[in-house]
Amino acid sequence: MPAVDGVLRSLVRAATGVFWLSFASQKWGGVDWMRPLIEGSAAHNPIPGLQPFLAAVVAPNWHLAALAQAAGETVAGVLLLVGLATGAAAWLGVVLGLGLSLTVAFELSDPGLRWLYYLAVLVNLAVAAGGPGTVALERIRGLPGWMAR
DSSP states (O other), X not given: OHHHHHHHHHHHHHXXXXXXXXXXXXXXXXXXXXXXXXXXXXXXXXXXXXXXHIIIIIGGGHHHHHHHHHHHHHHHHXXXXXXXXXXXXXXXXXXXXXXXXXXXXXXXXXXXXXXXXXXXXXXXXXXXXXXXXXXXXXXXXXXXXXXXX
């Protein structure tokens, strides 16, 4: 049933786009609420080597880091939702998910909620490997190569 497989891959890709747009939409009105999360992550991160980087580079530049996260989530979300540049957008989602998994996830009081970030990495990897599915704008003939997978 290749047709069903292609439609399911399209649904997973689009749902992943909605996931990133949901995260991004929390930041569109402003990112000031992220400051304590970013600074707290830098202070309490248990990963050797990452903690000093977060404290010395990311926390002092929290505003830029928050805006970059919001922009990345928006770009990944829109591209995945409509099915353009799916491979690049999914890899961007992997990077975003890894960043959240290795930083903000440790700020959560419920370790079970960390799986939200871990699953984001896995789903984006699945989309990167599986492609856009059959229902995607990048399936339109004549698009520039960079817009396709």
